[in-house]
Amino acid sequence: MTTTDTPSAIASTGYRLRLPGPTEVPERVRQAMARVMVNHRGPECRTAIGEAEEMIRPILGTTNRILFFASSGTGVMEAALVNVAGPGHRILVVEHGQFGERFTTIAKAMNITVDTVAIEWGQAIDVAAVEARLREHAYRAVVVVHNESSTGIVADLAALGALVRDRPTLLIADSVSGLGGIAMRQDEWGVDIVVSASQKALMCPPGLALASVSAKAWRVIGQDEQRSAFYWDFRRALKSAEQNETAFTAPVSLIYGLREALTMMHEEGFANVLARHKKLSAALRAGGAALGLADFCRDEPRSNTVVVFKVPDGLEGGAIVRQLYQDHRTVIAGARNRLSGRVIRFGTMGALSAGTILTDLLHLEDALTKFGLPIEPGAGLKAATEYLAATA
Structure with a gap:
């Protein structure tokens, strides 16, 4: 420095x-993160995780358990895919900006078969084009970026959710730059996996990511006991979440920061x-x-x-x-x-x-x-x- x-x-x-x-990180959040370090398996950290989870559920618009990871947003983008798809599965990625393209890159690195709906950057997603592709194949998932920060366009998750509600296909949404500043109604809209991260509208430094997983998605995850995931294994993360813990070392200071940021949002x-x-x-x-x-x-x-x-x-x-x-x-x-x-x-x-x-x-x-x-x-x-x- x-x-x-x-x-x-x-x-x-x-x-x-x-x-x-x-x-920018508000002073209240910075002060909360400056608290004395505690045992990541101890009661203080478990309390902070539990309270953060309770406060972020209404912001996500869900009753799901929330899975926390020490990670960037790209990490939980990969996690969303690795838990439901792998070689032999086909997904449909809506590309309306840089981060939709990143989803495609991640999926190809995992040897998932990827089809895309390419939208001209700066234009709204063509929901009818997505529907047409869904009639062509039985996709494991439709994958989309909720708020495409490279272009400034927001995906119509309600319309996309309606397309897959009565299909086995899942809807996966990256809301890294949307959650906390743009409405998210995960349960109402039928979004099966939402991933997000701490460093944007949630007013914290980078390094804390989260995933919210629907019952429909959990059924898909449970179908394959041989899924190639360890750190990103949602099943392992869920077992820890049920104890108000993370599967691996929690980013304790960031958890404290998120709890304070969410407190500020609820106060407002x-x-x-x-x-x-x-x-x-x-x-x-x-x-x-x-x-x-x-x-x-x-x-x-x-x-x-x-x-x-x-x-x-x-x-x-x-x-x-x-x-x-x-x-x-x-x-x-x-x-x-x-x-x-x-x-x-x-x-x-x-x-x-x-x-x-x-x-x-x-x-x-x-x-x-x-x-x-x-x-x-x-x-x-x-x-x-x-x-x-x-x-x-």
Whole structure:
């Protein structure tokens, strides 16, 4: 760690983490994670796991047991597949962005037969196309990203769930960048496996992941006693979850952090949390439009946890990212995929307020002006402020 990257230096220079994950960690969560380390099999940790599970169930919209893992989001994406499919099984992956493609890559590495429904990035999922593919094959699972943070499009899980409800096919959803900022009604919508992680709308550092598994999915998992899984074995994880433990060493500090973050969300009221995310992401889009930045998404439903702007002709996204960091210590994302240079992305998830969005727009206007864009001074702030006032 260099001197300029120490926590005190970051605080004094106004470092602003505005990525679509990891996101800013609230002080209450940081303090909770700083508690004394305890036995990961002891009563203190079991209590924290049990309380976190109870508080996250309504956010998932489920009565399922919740399985916790020390992992990134990609780890539980793999776990979702390895527990229900393997060589000889066929799955259907909906690819509407970078992380749908990642699911395909994971599945191929596991020698699962993969078919895809490729959606043009920035457009809504074609549910009818998925239904047509389901008539062609008996798939083990339909796999989709709930909130595609590379494009800003949200999957219609209710419609996809309706397609498989009366089929043996499972519905698997990655909600790493959605859970906590976008509605999830797992049981109502018929989503069989939901996986997520700590570092986005759940307001914690990276390193804690979770899975929620339906009764339908448990029946599939139970059919194959020879499943090639050890660390990711949901059956082993469930036995531990029934004791309010994890199968292997729990990330104790992250569990404490998640419990505190969930406490904060319930204090605010989860309906209010969702409304805040929706309002602030829309305000950022309104302000961006006034600065000449078009929304990359061409269809609804748009994300409430990430805003993706097209980069104006003649500019390169990475240059905007670097300018914001250089001048304002504001850290946003470009793209590390086929959209490289063409988009910039802001996280609108977790511990953010109207002030966060207005500061984003102030810094963004300054950066774009330096690149020579003809911008009316204060246009972004004005548009966002008017939107916030109209929706107060």
